[in-house]
Amino acid sequence: MLGSLNRGPERTTTVSPFVLRFRRFAVAADDEVAAEVGARVLRRGGNVVDAVVASALALCVTRVDCCGLGGYGGFMVVSMESAGEVAVVDFNTRAPIAAHERVYRFIGEHVEGWRTADRESEQGLRSISVPAVLAGLMRASEELGAVDVSDAISTAARLARSGLTVDRRLSSAIAESAGKVRRDRHASALFLVGGGAPPPGRVLSLRGLAGLLEELARDPYDLYAGDAGESLGAYVEEGGGLLTFDDLQRYSPTISSPLSYEVDERAVLVPRDCSGGLTALQVLGGCSPVREGVADVLEVAEDVVNVLRNAWAVRLSRLGDPDYASVPYASLLSEKALRALMEERAKPPPLPGLPSGASAGAVAATSDGDAAALSLSLGAPFGSGVVVPGLDLLMNNGMALFDPRPGRPNSIAPGKRPLSNLCPAIVLREGVAESALSFAGGRAAVSLTGIALARHLVYGQPLWRSLTAPRLHAVHSGPVFIDEGVSAEVERRLRAAGHAVRRLRRVGGPAVAASVDESGRVVAASDAAPPAGG
Numbered sequence: 001m002l003g004s005l006n007r008g009p010e011r012t013t014t015v016s017p018f019v020l021r022f023r024r025f026a027v028a029a030d031d032e033v034a035a036e037v038g039a040r041v042l043r044r045g046g047n048v049v050d051a052v053v054a055s056a057l058a059l060c061v062t063r064v065d066c067c068g069l070g071g072y073g074g075f076m077v078v079s080m081e082s083a084g085e086v087a088v089v090d091f092n093t094r095a096p097i098a099a100h101e102r103v104y105r106f107i108g109e110h111v112e113g114w115r116t117a118d119r120e121s122e123q124g125l126r127s128i129s130v131p132a133v134l135a136g137l138m139r140a141s142e143e144l145g146a147v148d149v150s151d152a153i154s155t156a157a158r159l160a161r162s163g164l165t166v167d168r169r170l171s172s173a174i175a176e177s178a179g180k181v182r183r184d185r186h187a188s189a190l191f192l193v194g195g196g197a198p199p200p201g202r203v204l205s206l207r208g209l210a211g212l213l214e215e216l217a218r219d220p221y222d223l224y225a226g227d228a229g230e231s232l233g234a235y236v237e238e239g240g241g242l243l244t245f246d247d248l249q250r251y252s253p254t255i256s257s258p259l260s261y262e263v264d265e266r267a268v269l270v271p272r273d274c275s276g277g278l279t280a281l282q283v284l285g286g287c288s289p290v291r292e293g294v295a296d297v298l299e300v301a302e303d304v305v306n307v308l309r310n311a312w313a314v315r316l317s318r319l320g321d322p323d324y325a326s327v328p329y330a331s332l333l334s335e336k337a338l339r340a341l342m343e344e345r346a347k348p349p350p351l352p353g354l355p356s357g358a359s360a361g362a363v364a365a366t367s368d369g370d371a372a373a374l375s376l377s378l379g380a381p382f383g384s385g386v387v388v389p390g391l392d393l394l395m396n397n398g399m400a401l402f403d404p405r406p407g408r409p410n411s412i413a414p415g416k417r418p419l420s421n422l423c424p425a426i427v428l429r430e431g432v433a434e435s436a437l438s439f440a441g442g443r444a445a446v447s448l449t450g451i452a453l454a455r456h457l458v459y460g461q462p463l464w465r466s467l468t469a470p471r472l473h474a475v476h477s478g479p480v481f482i483d484e485g486v487s488a489e490v491e492r493r494l495r496a497a498g499h500a501v502r503r504l505r506r507v508g509g510p511a512v513a514a515s516v517d518e519s520g521r522v523v524a525a526s527d528a529a530p531p532a533g534g
Contacts, residue, residue: 018528018530019523019524022531022534023367023534024366024367024534025048025051025366025534026524027533028363028514029059030063030512030529031063031360032529034059034362035362035526038054039534040054045146047144048364049080049141049372050141050146053152056074056360057153058159060133061159067358067377068393068394070131071133071377071383072130072420073133074359075374075422075423076088076089076424077373078372079371080371086257087144088256088269089140090253090256091132091139091253092417092420093131093417095413095414095416095417095418097244097415098414103412104116104117111443111478112356112357112380112443121399123180124183126399127396128399129242129243129396129398130243130247131223131396134216134223135224135252138221150218153217154214157213157214163206164204165204172197174191174192177382180382181382187387189387208393211391212228224251229245231390232245232393265430266427266457269427269428270424271424273322274321274322274420276420276422277425278329279314280450282307282333283311283341283447283449286311287304287454296459298470298490301494305472305497306341306345307341308473309474309475310340310343310345311450312447312475313345316403316475320410321413350478355441355444355508356380356381357445358381359378359440360375360377361375361511362374363438365522371426371433372426372436373424375422375438375440378394379401380400384396384397401420402418402419421445422445423439423445424438425449427453427463435456435515435516437449437453438511439508441508447472448473451466452469463515464513464524466511467511468485468527469485470483470486470487471485471508473507473508478500479502480500481503481504484504484505510526510527512528
């Protein structure tokens with residue numbers, strides 16, 4: 001239960017709020033309970049994969065508005081010196097078999113994606129794609145873990161059985177998505193109080209989710225091939241959605257090699273296909289030429305915006321599922337292509353909207369060179385806004401990740417993977433894991449990951465410092481988004497260069513990181529909650 005989870009005596013040196021040093025291992029997550037759940041697995045003999053799997057299952061309860069068993073999926077990057085393993089667990093979603101490239105009517109673009117008629121691709125039953133989270137966590141555990149995952153599922157079940165205490169963050173998130181939540185009577189019953197957001201301190205009942213998790217602890221594949229999956233598929237299909245029980249039975253995650261990019265004596269590992277990984281590496285590579293006397297990317301913010309604009313233009317015009325369209329990874333990361341990203345583009349037309357996206361992350365690292373980085377997501381905050389009755393399962397809106405226009409690399413096709421923005425990363429030094437990183441926050445997560453890696457690997461800043469450093473994000477068109485930490489001088493220069501600029505309280509979502517320092521200790525950081533370790 002929640003009350004039984006404590007930090008224990010292993011914490012050693014405090015560097016600053018939510019930045020802690022540990023002797024042997026550490027776990028950082030977007031939620032304190034999830035971090036402690038992962039650390040407890042390591043204390044009991046599990047490895048870094050077991051730890052992030054356990055943290056992810058806890059996040060499916062404690063960050064239910066951002067991720068969950070109904071989420072569209074995620075990625076895990078793994079480097080374990082102890083086992084000689086380097087891998088990516090790809091549990092990205094797939095389009096239902098009933099989907100096709102003209103299933104939605106395109107209306108226009110916004111800064112976070114595409115608008116379709118009646119917002120069918122963004123909310124409601126027809127926006128739901130195959131929920132891949134649990135399948136991916138199970139595959140990671142079975143292939144790369146060291147302990148039985150059933151204990152971690154049981155821990156998540158106990159968390160759900162205790163209910164979810166609303167904090168200020170969740171109360172605000174529910175208020176912001178109340179219009180979507182009200183469209184579904186089961187979601188309204190689960191998340192709203194008197195038709196509005198519950199106040200902080202209110203405990204939400206998750207009895208249906210607790211019961212589902214208890215059943216999954218006995219049979220983890222019940223959600224895909226058993227009674228739970230049959231109920232889920234029937235509910236969505238009978239309500240007019242695209243997803244069916246057959247889609248759930250067909251789904252299978254994959255384990256593959258990561259995409260790698262070298263910066264001096266280090267190598268960065270990210271997910272390869274249909275992730276934010278390639279674009280994040282392009283941002284890193286495009287920011288790599290360092291000018292004399294420049295100490296941070298914001299000192300050359302105009303050039304960074306050019307890199308972001310061009311990298312996103314490439315992403316949205318040339319990337320998609322490589323099973324359906326060729327993706328020239330090597331040429332897009334060539335020195336010539338990266339140099340071209342710095343070139344100034346014609347000022348783009350405006351796009352409506354603000355950065356959004358709902359995802360969560362966890363990282364684990366040990367002092368002897370093992371690391372795992374994970375990102376998983378519902379899609380938008382509260383996903384599709386659909387809750388499956390009896391299961392308390394909040395479903396994704398993964399179909400919004402596809403370009404609804406026909407004939408494009410990321411257009412919809414039956415069984416196809418969409419272009420996800422998730423991009424967990426691991427940094428190797430001389431072949432051994434040195435750091436792990438995961439940003440949340442929709443499209444902004446891609447930009448912020450690339451910039452954080454540039455600050456660390458190019459400008460020599462500690463990785464943990466990049467989590468709270470001033471943030472900047474832009475896509476191929478629309479405003480440049482900056483947070484409150486960006487100086488007025490940088491804003492002035494961007495406006496003078498012809499960019500529309502929007503200053504927000506926060507750009508992107510929480511970020512987590514873990515690194516092995518020169519003393520051999522593990523420095524873990526989260527801008528959302530204290531890490532845990534030993």
